[in-house]
Structures are given as C-alpha cells and as structure tokens.
Amino acid sequence: MTNALEMRHIRKYFPSSGVLACDDVNLAVQKGEVHAIVGENGAGKTTLMSILYGLVTPDEGEILVNGTPVRIGHPHDAIQQGIGMVHQHFKLVPSFTIAENIMLGLEPNRVGFIDGATEAENVRQLAESFGLPVDPNARVKDISVGIQQRVEILKILQRNAQILILDEPTAVLTPQEVSELLTVVRSLAQAGRTILFITHKLAEVKAVADNVSIMRRGKSVGTYATHGVSIRETANLMVGRVVTLQVEKTAAKPGAVVLSADHLLVAGTGGIPAVFGASLEVRSGEILGIAGVSGNGQTELVEALVGLRPVDQGTITFLGQDITHNTVRERRGAGVAHIPEDRMIMGLNLKTNLDENVVVTSYQHEPYSKRGFLQLEPIRQLARDIVEKFSVRSARVGEEIRTLSGGNLQKIVLGRELKGDPKLIIANQPTRGLDVGSIEFVHKTLIEERDKGAAVLLVSVELDEILALSDRIAVMFAGKIVAVLDVKDVTEEKLGLLMAGSSLEHAESAAEKAHL
Amino acid sequence: MRLLRRAVDSLSIPLIAIVLGLAASGVFVIIAGAQPIDTYQRLFCEGFGPNPCATFGDLLFTQVETESGVLQTVFSPTYGAGGSRIALVLEQATPLILTALSAAVAFQAGMFSIGMDGQFLMGAITVAFLGYWLPDQIYLLAGVTDPETAPQALLTIMHLIIPAICIAAAMLAGAIYSWIPGYIKIKLNVNELISTIIFNAIAVQLVGWLINFPLRSDLNNIARTRRIDDTAWLVPFNRGIFQDVEWFSGARLGVGFLIALVAALLVWYYLKRTTAGYEQRMTRGSSLFARFGGIPTGRAALRAMIISGALSGLAGAIAILGVERRVIDGFQASGTGFDGVLVAILSKESIIGILLFAPFFAGLNLGATNLQFGNLPRQLGGIIISFIVLFSAMEDFIRARLISLWKRRTLLQRTAPVDKPDGNAV
Numbered sequence: 001m002t003n004a005l006e007m008r009h010i011r012k013y014f015p016s017s018g019v020l021a022c023d024d025v026n027l028a029v030q031k032g033e034v035h036a037i038v039g040e041n042g043a044g045k046t047t048l049m050s051i052l053y054g055l056v057t058p059d060e061g062e063i064l065v066n067g068t069p070v071r072i073g074h075p076h077d078a079i080q081q082g083i084g085m086v087h088q089h090f091k092l093v094p095s096f097t098i099a100e101n102i103m104l105g106l107e108p109n110r111v112g113f114i115d116g117a118t119e120a121e122n123v124r125q126l127a128e129s130f131g132l133p134v135d136p137n138a139r140v141k142d143i144s145v146g147i148q149q150r151v152e153i154l155k156i157l158q159r160n161a162q163i164l165i166l167d168e169p170t171a172v173l174t175p176q177e178v179s180e181l182l183t184v185v186r187s188l189a190q191a192g193r194t195i196l197f198i199t200h201k202l203a204e205v206k207a208v209a210d211n212v213s214i215m216r217r218g219k220s221v222g223t224y225a226t227h228g229v230s231i232r233e234t235a236n237l238m239v240g241r242v243v244t245l246q247v248e249k250t251a252a253k254p255g256a257v258v259l260s261a262d263h264l265l266v267a268g269t270g271g272i273p274a275v276f277g278a279s280l281e282v283r284s285g286e287i288l289g290i291a292g293v294s295g296n297g298q299t300e301l302v303e304a305l306v307g308l309r310p311v312d313q314g315t316i317t318f319l320g321q322d323i324t325h326n327t328v329r330e331r332r333g334a335g336v337a338h339i340p341e342d343r344m345i346m347g348l349n350l351k352t353n354l355d356e357n358v359v360v361t362s363y364q365h366e367p368y369s370k371r372g373f374l375q376l377e378p379i380r381q382l383a384r385d386i387v388e389k390f391s392v393r394s395a396r397v398g399e400e401i402r403t404l405s406g407g408n409l410q411k412i413v414l415g416r417e418l419k420g421d422p423k424l425i426i427a428n429q430p431t432r433g434l435d436v437g438s439i440e441f442v443h444k445t446l447i448e449e450r451d452k453g454a455a456v457l458l459v460s461v462e463l464d465e466i467l468a469l470s471d472r473i474a475v476m477f478a479g480k481i482v483a484v485l486d487v488k489d490v491t492e493e494k495l496g497l498l499m500a501g502s503s504l505e506h507a508e509s510a511a512e513k514a515h516l
Numbered sequence: 517m518r519l520l521r522r523a524v525d526s527l528s529i530p531l532i533a534i535v536l537g538l539a540a541s542g543v544f545v546i547i548a549g550a551q552p553i554d555t556y557q558r559l560f561c562e563g564f565g566p567n568p569c570a571t572f573g574d575l576l577f578t579q580v581e582t583e584s585g586v587l588q589t590v591f592s593p594t595y596g597a598g599g600s601r602i603a604l605v606l607e608q609a610t611p612l613i614l615t616a617l618s619a620a621v622a623f624q625a626g627m628f629s630i631g632m633d634g635q636f637l638m639g640a641i642t643v644a645f646l647g648y649w650l651p652d653q654i655y656l657l658a659g660v661t662d663p664e665t666a667p668q669a670l671l672t673i674m675h676l677i678i679p680a681i682c683i684a685a686a687m688l689a690g691a692i693y694s695w696i697p698g699y700i701k702i703k704l705n706v707n708e709l710i711s712t713i714i715f716n717a718i719a720v721q722l723v724g725w726l727i728n729f730p731l732r733s734d735l736n737n738i739a740r741t742r743r744i745d746d747t748a749w750l751v752p753f754n755r756g757i758f759q760d761v762e763w764f765s766g767a768r769l770g771v772g773f774l775i776a777l778v779a780a781l782l783v784w785y786y787l788k789r790t791t792a793g794y795e796q797r798m799t800r801g802s803s804l805f806a807r808f809g810g811i812p813t814g815r816a817a818l819r820a821m822i823i824s825g826a827l828s829g830l831a832g833a834i835a836i837l838g839v840e841r842r843v844i845d846g847f848q849a850s851g852t853g854f855d856g857v858l859v860a861i862l863s864k865e866s867i868i869g870i871l872l873f874a875p876f877f878a879g880l881n882l883g884a885t886n887l888q889f890g891n892l893p894r895q896l897g898g899i900i901i902s903f904i905v906l907f908s909a910m911e912d913f914i915r916a917r918l919i920s921l922w923k924r925r926t927l928l929q930r931t932a933p934v935d936k937p938d939g940n941a942v
Contacts, residue, residue, distance in 0.1 A: 308807055329810030338808065346808045349801040360798060360809030369791045376789075 002067035004031035004194045005052075005083075005163055010061035012047055019403075021047035022058070023218040029163075029196065029211075031066075034189045036197045036205040036226070039215035039238055040435030045198050048215070049165050052196075053085045054078040065163075084156025085165040090148050092140045098147075099123040099136035102155045126158055131187055145293075146177035153184070163194045170204055174293045175463060175496035182208045200435070202231045203464075214238055239437045249447045252471035255284035258319060258424050258455035259305070265313035266297075266304040274300035276479035277314070280457075282424065287446065287456040289470030290481075293499050294461045297479035299341060302428045302459055306338045307331045319423065332361055337422035339413055341429045341459075343406070347413040350402045354395055355383045358416045386415030407438030414445055425449055428459045443469060463492055477501050526869065529911050530862055530904075536914075537904030544899050548892055555892060559900075563883025564601055566592040594763065601882065603767035607752075607839065608878035610769075611636070613776040614831035615856025616874055617783045618824045620865040622694075624787060625820030626800035627701065631694055631712030632828045633853030634719035638693045639686035639832025641723050644843040645731060646682045647744025647836065654678075663745065674747040682748055683775075683833045690829020691822045693719070698821030702814040708821075720848045727843050739845040750838040772834035777871075779827060784867040786823070796820045828853060855881075858901065862908045877901060 007027040013020050022044045029035045039045045050056040052063065054072040062069050065081045072078050078085070092101050099120045100107075108118045120136040127134050132150050140148060149169060156164060166185070170178045185208050189195055197209055205212050206226060214221040214237045221237050229237075236242050260281045268274030275297045282288045292298055303309035305316060307328040316324045323331055332338075340346040348357050359368050359379045367378040383397045390411040395404055401412065410430065417425070427446060431439040446469060450456050460466050466473055467487065474484045475498040483504045485494075497507035542552035561569035566578050569592070578592050593602050615632040622629040651663070654674060660666045697711040726741075733742035752770035753761070787793040795816040798806040806813045831852065836843065859877055863869025884897020907914070 306808075327810070327812075328807060329812075332810050340808060342804075345802055346804045349798055349805045351801040352797070356794065356798070360805070360811070363791055363794055372791050374789050374791060374794060 003028045003064070004066060005029040005196075006064040006067075007048070007052065008062050008064070010048060010051060010058050010063075012044075012051060012056060012058045020218050022051070022061075025061075025215070025218070025220045027213055027220065028223070029194055031194055032189055032192050033210040034185055034195045034197055034208050036199060036209035036212040037215065038199060038202065038205060038212060038234065040437065043215040043238070043435075044218040045215055046167070049085070049167060049196070049198060052078065053083060053165060079159050079161070082160060082162035083165065084159060084161030084163070086149065086152040086156065086167065086169060088167045088169075088171060090152055092148060092151060094141035095139065097137050097139055098134050098143070098151050101140055101151055102126070102136075102158050104155075106158065123154070123158075127154055130154070130157060130191070132184060144177075145172050145295075146174070146180065149173070149177075149181065150184070153188075161193070163196065164188065165196045165198070167198050168200065169197070170199065170201060172294060172461075174499055175492060176500060178204070201464075202234050205234065206231055216240055235436050239435070241437075247443050247447065247468040249469075250451070252286040252450065254286040254471070255453065257281050258284050259457065260317045261301075261305065261314065262317070263314040264301065264304060264311055264316070266300045266309055266311055268297070268300050273312070274479055275304060278476070278479065278481045279314075280474055280481055280484070282455040282457050284423070284453050284455045285450060286471040287450050287458055287469050289466040289473045289487075290457065290459045290476050291463060291466045291473055291495055291499060292459075292461065292476035296476050296499075298459045298461075298476055299428065300479075301476070302338075302341070302426055302457075305426055305457070306336060335423035337417040337425045339410075339417055339425065339427040339430045341432065343409050343413050348401065348409055350400075352400070353398055354387070354401050354412070355379050355398055357401060357412060358383045358386050361416060362419075382419075386412065386419070390415040407434050407441070410434060410438060410442060414442065418445070418449060421452065422449075422454060424455045424457070426457045426459075429461065430458070431460070431462070431465060439465075463495060466495075467492065475499055483507075523868075526864060526866055529864070529914055530869065530873065530908055532914050533862070533904050533908035533910075536907040537900055540903045540907070541896070541900040545892075545896065548896070550892060555887075555896075559880070559883040559887055559896070561883070562601075562886035563879035563881075564605060566590075566595045566601070601766070601879070603764050603769045605875050605879045605882060606773055607767040607769040608882060609875040610773045610776045610838070611831040611835045611852045612856055612859055612874040612878055613870060614779060614827050614834065615853045616859035616863070616870040617780060617856075617867070618827035618831070618853075619857045619860035620867070620870065621783060621787070621796075621820050621827065622824035623860060623865055624800050625796035625817045626803060627698065627817050627821055627824075628709050629694065629697065629712045629821060629824060630709060630854065630857050631697060631715050631825070632831075632856050633851065634712065634716040635690035635693045635825045635828035636832040636835070636853040636856075637719040637723045637848060638689040639829030640836045640840075640843060640847070641726055641731075641741075641832075642686045642689040642829070643682040643748070643833045643836045644741045644744065646685055647678075647748035647841075648742045650678055650681065651745035651747050663747075671747055678745070678748045679750055679837055682837060683830060686829040686833035687826040688829070690827070690832065691825040694821045694825025694828070695818065698818045702818055716853070723843065723848050724845065727845055731843075733842075741843045743842045744837065748837060749841060750834065752838065768839045770838045772838035775830070775834060779830065780867050780871055783823075783827070792816070792819060828856075831856070855901075858905045862905055864911075 007025065010022045010025040012022040025044065025048055027048070037045050047056060051058045052072065054074045054077050057073060063072055064070065070081050072081065093104070102123050103119045107114045108122065109115055123136040132154060134147060134150060134154065140151065153164070169181060173181060182204065185195055185197065199205060209226045211223055212226050212229070212234065213223045214234065216238060262279050263277045264275050264279070265273055265277060266275035278297070278301055280288065290298055300309060304311050307326060311324050315322055318331070318334060318336065321334070323334065344350060359382060362368055363374065367375055368382070369375055380397050386392065387395050387397070392408050392411045392415070395401060395408060395412065401409065425446070430446070431442050434442065446456055446458065458466070458469055467490070470487050472484060472486055473490055473495070474481045475495060476482070477499060478501065483498050494507050497510055498504065502510070538556060545552045545555045557571050560572065560575060565575050569575065569578060574592060576592055577589055578595065579587050579589055580595065582588050615636055618632050618635070619630070651674060655663060655666065658670060693715065697708050697715055700706040700711060701708040728739045731741045732739050750771045752768040754764040754767065756770070758764045787797060795806070795811045796819065798809070798811055799813045799816045803813050835852065840847065855877055859870055859873050863873045880897050880901055884894050887896060888894035
C-alpha cells in the first residue's frame with residue numbers, strides 16, 4: 001500500500017542563522033492514520049511542517065503525495081495537493097461570522113454579491129457531515145478558543161484537505177476541550193483523513209496517535225507504533241538521555257505570608273476589568289499555583305502584582321508593606337522577581353547582547369554603574385556568572401542572544417531574576433514552549449528556590465505543571481479566584497470543571513459522580 | 517578582525533544602496549538629456565573634487581601645473597590650491613553631523629522625532645539675535661560707544677564668553693522645542709512624528725515673521741537680521757589660525773567642525789557607556805522589557821528628546837555663528853534638519869556612519885548646486901539622495917534578496933564537490 005505522504009531526505013539549512021534545521025529527514029505517513037511528530041524545541045518539527053505546507057523551500061529532498069512526487073513551493077500548492085494546516089496561532093477574522101471565515105475566498109455569490117444564506121447553509125452541512133457542530137452565524141470574537149480551533153479545522157476541510165497538519169493544537173485548550181479535540185481527531189482519521197499531530201505533550205500522543213515520529217536536532221530518530229513505546233521511552237528518545245518526568249519534591253514548610261492581594265480590581269487592555277476582586281496569599285517556602293484557561297485575567301493579575309499595570313481597587317501587601325502603588329523598581333528592590341510570560345518581548349531584549357540583558361534589573365546599582373557611568377567589567381562578570389551557574393549553552397559574553405534556543409533564553413531570565421535571592425518569585429508560564437529537558441530544569445530551579453524559603457507564585461495553563469509543582473492551587477476564572485485548594489485534595493477533573501466556571505460544590509459532586 | 521567584519525557588515529547596506537540609488541537616478545539623468553556616467557563624474561567632481569577635475573580618477577589623483585609650468589601629480593583631497601572642495605564639504609557637513617546625531621539620539625529612544633528642522637531654526641534665530649543684542653548690552657554697560665575703540669582686553673573676554681553663551685542659549689532653545697512634543701507624547705500619547713512635523717512648520721513661519729518684522733535690520737530687498745557682532749563670531753580657520761594654509765582657503769570651516777566631532781564622541785559615550793544611554797536604548801529595543809526591568813521609560817524617552825533638541829539647536833548655532841553670521845530670508849528652507857534625519861537613517865544611527873555619510877550628503881548637495889550652472893537641474897542631487905535613502909530603507913530586501921542570493925551561490929559552489937560523491941554512493 002502506498003503511503004498517503006512521504007518526505008524523503010529533506011534537508012534545510014538557514015544560512016542567515018547558520019542552523020541546519022533538517023538534516024536528511026524521512027517521514028512516511030499512511031492514509032487514515034493519526035501520526036504524531038514529537039521533538040524538543042528546535043528539533044526541526046516546525047521547519048519540516050513548513051516545508052510540507054510550502055512556507056519554506058527545502059534545499060534537498062522530495063515530497064510524495066500518494067506515491068507521486070510533487071513540488072510544493074507555496075501554500076497554494078499544498079492546498080491543491082490536499083494538505084491543510086491549522087497553525088498554533090489561529091488565523092481568523094474576529095469580526096466575521098464563522099461561516100464568513102470558513103468560506104473566506106470561496107464565497108458563493110449571486111451577480112457579484114455574497115450570498116450569505118447559502119454560505120451559512122453550506123457551512124452548516126459541512127460541519128454536520130464531519131460531526132463538528134458550530135453556529136455558522138456566530139461571530140468569531142464571541143466564541144471560545146476550542147470552537148475557534150474547530151472553525152480552523154472546518155476551514156481546511158472545506159478546502160478538501162486529505163492531510164491535516166495540526167501544530168500544537170492542544171496548547172490553548174482546557175482539559176475538556178482537549179479530550180473533545182482528541183475525539184474529533186480520531187473520528188476524522190476513521191473517515192479516512194490523515195492527520196499529522198505535532199505536540200510536546202507525550203500523554204496526548206499516547207491517547208490519540210497510531211504512530212509517532214521522533215525528531216532530535218534536525219534528524220529523524222525513528223517512527224514507532226504508539227502502543228509499542230512508553231511515554232518515558234519517547235521522552236528519552238526525544239532528548240537523547242534519560243529524563244525525570246516526575247518532579248521530585250518534599251512537603252512544603254510554609255512560613256509567614258509574603259504576598260497578599262486583597263480584592264484586586266485591575267483593568268485589562270481597553271479598560272474593561274480583567275481582574276475582578278481577586279484575593280490571594282502566598283507564604284514563604286510554598287508554591288501557589290494559579291490554574292486557569294488562558295485569558296481569564298492571569299496576565300493582568302501578574303502585571304498588577306509586579307507593578308506593570310495600575311490597580312484600580314484593592315491592596316497588595318508585600319512583607320507587611322502596602323505596595324499597591326509602588327513602581328516596578330521599588331518592588332524589585334524589595335525582593336520581587338518576575339519571570340514573565342513572554343520571554344522574547346518582555347523577559348529579554350533580543351536586539352541587544354547578553355550583558356545588557358542580564359543587567360537590566362541592577363544596572364543602576366554599584367558595582368554595575370558608578371555615578372551614572374556603566375562599569376563594563378562587573379557587568380561582564382555578572383553575565384559570565386549567570387552563563388556558568390545556569391549552564392546557558394552557546395551564550396557568550398558580549399554577544400547577541402537572538403539566535404539562542406528558547407530553553408537557553410529562559411535560563412538567562414532565570415539567572416537574572418533569581419540572583420540576589422528574591423523573597424517572592426512570580427513566574428507566569430515559565431515553561432511555555434520549552435522542551436522536556438528545559439522544563440525539567442525550570443521546575444527543579446523553582447523548587448530549589450522554594451526550599452530556600454522564597455514564596456513562589458506560579459501561573460500556568462498546563463495542568464500537569466500546576467499539579468506537579470504547586471503546594472496549593474488557586475483556580476482563576478473570569479477575573480476571580482474561584483477556589484483555593486490544597487494539592488492533596490484536587491483531581492484533574494475537578495480542576496477542569498472549576499477552570500470552566502463551575503462552582504466548587506458542583507465540581508466536587510460532579511467529580512464524585514464520575515468516580516461512582 | 518571582528519571589528520572589521522562588523523564594519524563591513526554595517527557599511528555594505530549603505531554602499532549597495534548608493535550604487536542602486538545612482539543606477540536608478542540614471543533614468544532621470546537620461547530624461548534630462550544627459551549621459552549618466554558623464555553626469556556623475558561631473559557631480560562628484562563638483563562635489564568633492566579638486567580643480568581641475570574631469571573624471572572619477574581625478575578625485576584621488578590629479579595633475580596640476582606648478583608655477584614653473586611643469587605638470588605634477590598630486591593627491592587630490594589634500595591639494596588645496598584653487599580651493600579643494602573637501603574643506604567646503606566639511607563646512608557644509610558640520611550642521612548635518614549635528615542634526616544627524618540629534619535624530620540618532622531620538623531614534624535610539626524609540627522616539628521617531630523628525631523635528632530637527634524646527635529645533636535647528638530655533639537655535640539659529642536665538643543666536644542670530646543674541647549675537648548682536650548681547651554684545652550691544654555689554655558695550656552699553658561698559659560705556660563703549662564704538663566697538664572699534666573698545667579696549668582689547670574687553671573684546672578678548674567677550675570673544676571667549678559670548679559664543680559660549682550663545683551656543684548654550686541655542687541648545688536650550690532647541691531642547692525646549694523638542695521637549696514639548698516629547699512631553700505631549702509621554703503624557704497624552706500624541707504621535708511624535710506628527711507633532712514634530714507641525715512644530716517644524718511653526719518654526720519656519722515664526723522665523724520668517726521674526727526676520728521680516730521685529731528682527732529685520734535694514735531695507736535690503738531680501739529680509740535679513742543684523743549681522744552678529746565680531747565678538748560672537750566663531751572665526752573660520754581661513755580668517756584665523758590657518759590663514760596661510762591653502763587647504764582651508766576656500767571654506768568657512770572652523771571651530772564648529774571640531775565641536776561637531778566632540779559632540780559625536782560624547783553622544784557615542786552617552787549612548788553606550790552611561791546608565792541614561794542604556795535606559796533609552798533598552799526603551800527603544802523593547803519598551804515592555806525596559807518597563808519590566810524597572811526602567812522609567814517615559815523619563816528616558818523625554819531625556820532623549822531634550823538631548824536631541826539641544827544637538828539640533830547646537831547645529832543652528834554653529835551654522836549662524838561660524839558661517840552665515842545672520843539669518844537671511846530663505847534660510848528657513850535649507851532643510852538641514854531633515855537632511856540630518858536622512859543621514860541618520862542611511863547610517864543606521866551609527867556614529868561612525870554619521871561622520872562618513874554627512875560629508876557624503878554635503879558633497880552631493882554641493883555638486884548638484886554647482887551642476888545647475890551646467891545644463892542640469894539642481895534637483896538632480898535631491899533625486900539621487902532620495903533614491904539612496906529609499907534603497908537603504910529597503911535593507912530587508914537587499915539583505916534577503918541580493919546578499920542571500922550571492923551567499924547562496926557561493927555556498928553552492930563551495931558545497932557542490934562535497935555533495936557529488938554522496939550522490940554517487942547512493
């Protein structure tokens with residue numbers, strides 16, 4: 001039987017960055033299978049998929065669709081060959097309806113005018129035929145992320161895609177949405193579509209894929225039947241060494257309250273309150289995890305706590321001092337460290353070198369500057385220390401950091417923020433987009449800091465991460481902290497329901513029922 | 517070695533842009549009915565060349581007749597008899613260096629201010645007034661009725677302090693004129709690009725009115741202010757210390773040029789080595805990053821606007837105190853400030869780049885002005901400069917298409933023999 005898709009000896013070198021992203025990569029995918037592609041960051045998964053979708057031209061190699069060699073130089077060619085892609089960041093028009101988005105560019109028209117009724121009807125039929133019900137007339141800006149993803153999938157199905165590429169499709173979903181998506185993926189495969197499922201999360205691979213191809217540093221390590229390899233084996237193959245997936249930690253020894261926020265009201269971008277009366281407490285020597293679907297006010301809460309966003313009402317107390325209206329610098333001076341959500345824009349300045357990045361929080365103090373003049377040697381020494389202590393591979397003093405991998409960039413951020421033993425560490429999605437090895441490192445570091453007596457506030461949309469690291473878990477929904485639970489009392493199901501807006505009582509009873 | 521590579525890297529784009537700009541303007545030269553190569557030879561000769569000069573070669577070495585009638589080969593840039601244009605180019609480049617530095621400082625705080633023209637004019641009109649008014653007051657106080665008869669000691673002291681006071685006042689005027697758009701940007705989020713354009717227009721009209729009415733000195737056909745007092749004058753080298761050096765004879769090059777060089781050095785030091793410079797560069801790189809680190813970004817940007825304005829004001833002061841000595845109607849349209857913006861863009865805000873490209877611009881302008889005495893329009897210089905800036909703004913295009921094309925070809929040539937045996941083995 002011929003393969004639905006084959007990629008042979010794919011090689012891609014990026015001369016500008018000097019990266020050999022794909023080095024003789026081979027991939028064979030059968031019709032009607034769910035084929036997972038896993039690998040660390042920078043392993044070449046995204047490049048390989050970009051080549052398949054015509055966004056990047058390979059230097060060498062060939063692509064065969066149903067056994068016939070094809071040339072894909074542009075996404076148009078890919079679509080023509082029945083290849084469709086759902087990107088990690090959705091490409092939908094928020095102000096358009098679902099039907100308008102799906103039919104964009106293919107609008108049925110009557111003497112030059114778009115025939116809206118037919119459009120909606122077509123979409124309804126399409127959605128029903130694939131068992132993906134949507135309301136064709138709802139506007140994209142009003143629907144949830146899970147439905148938006150469904151719209152993206154329908155959009156490529158409408159264009160008659162036989163091979164669907166899903167790039168990290170579960171990164172933005174709640175656990176319930178994830179399980180729905182996995183069901184959809186299975187049913188599409190049963191209907192004869194071929195699915196390429198790119199992901200970091202090995203549990204999902206196990207749950208949904210027939211076969212898994214592993215990539216490491218631009219090379220294909222191999223393709224395995226999913227039932228034949230364990231999660232641990234897959235992780236080891238990805239990283240090339242043995243990794244510990246389980247975070248090892250001892251019981252917390254919580255001390256005094258370090259940070260307390262009382263009924264915070266914080267406006268989001270655009271002036272509408274994003275944090276709506278949230279209260280929380282973090283003690284020294286404990287990790288408080290904030291669980292929630294992204295976009296429920298976590299970012300605004302963090303920004304308010306560190307001083308980047310004004311607080312409209314409520315108070316923030318840090319070590320007994322009211323810091324509600326203090327500047328970022330004052331808070332940092334008092335011992336607040338911040339590992340931001342977006343390390344590329346907020347955590348680091350990619351336009352400059354390592355030295356100037358590590359000194360941004362301390363440049364105004366001696367020995368890094370004297371009477372307004374920067375002291376280069378102490379700054380270099382600081383950079384050297386951080387590179388050494390956090391083993392930031394391939395970062396060198398005085399050189400640009402643009403080309404470093406996500407994991408190494410995050411190590412620079414960690415090194416800078418944890419210098420000087422902060423009393424409070426606010427980490428917002430500290431492992432987002434990192435590979436298994438780097439995640440392990442970040443987790444270990446946060447636990448070490450906890451054991452040294454720091455209070456850690458961890459915000460994450462990854463439930464696994466919250467469950468693995470936290471001592472207590474606060475669930476955030478619609479700008480409020482809806483429940484604070486001890487980690488011993490929670491289950492993934494219960495958290496999932498709370499994150500979706502159920503009350504605590506309801507979540508508890510539902511979780512019990514599920515167990516009966 | 518690394519320094520060299522960096523220099524080649526940062527200069528390659530402007531140089532490619534210059535070549536492409538000249539090629540594209542060639543179309544207009546042909547439309548104007550001339551030979552491009554010929555015209556460019558004349559343009560560069562008029563701009564940078566010695567006398568006589570006819571070909572590109574003459575720009576480097578030329579043959580001149582000595583007094584005894586023998587032909588002798590000389591190195592053109594150092595040849596001064598009959599007026600080497602290099603001194604003149606540097607004279608014209610002086611305010612350009614300062615306005616380009618001014619633009620670079622603003623840009624490197626993430627403020628896209630193009631108010632250099634307005635700040636330049638405010639500085640110029642300030643010294644044009646103070647340059648005669650201030651000495652007048654001192655003569656009045658000292659009871660001197662005719663400056664000719666003033667005691668030498670008094671004149672010497674005045675000559676030391678009055679230019680300094682004038683320059684300081686001009687820098688203050690420029691700084692204030694730049695602070696306002698900066699302040700309304702920080703406080704009210706008014707786009708600085710638009711407000712500085714408007715402020716330029718206001719300055720042009722204000723200066724026009726001032727020289728036509730309150731500061732008009734005489735009933736000369738073209739309105740002008742009174743000439744500044746000799747004690748306020750930054751005496752050019754050819755009238756002062758280097759009277760006998762032929763090389764300086766054709767230009768009013770003077771102390772102002774040295775001030776511009778010192779300013780360039782100070783600006784470099786400020787940006788790279790002071791905490792204030794660090795703050796503004798980080799603000800520009802990513803203002804979120806700067807705020808995240810605790811940098812007061814608004815203050816950093818405002819400080820940059822003030823320094824930027826002071827530099828443009830300084831440019832205006834030097835143009836008047838060292839060269840023009842009065843503001844004549846029409847000076848408002850000189851465009852020195854805007855040319856500075858272009859120089860800053862072309863040199864990608866690098867200080868060394870500014871020191872190289874400001875004279876280049878000045879020379880092109882000079883060449884174009886002189887070309888109009890031939891049969892070619894003066895606007896040709898403007899067209900060439902515009903094309904060069906346009907192409908240098910297409911940096912990404914040049915980098916992505918031209919340079920990568922070239923690199924890929926060399927890479928393929930280099931890797932081709934390696935690939936072959938591989939292919940045979942399969």
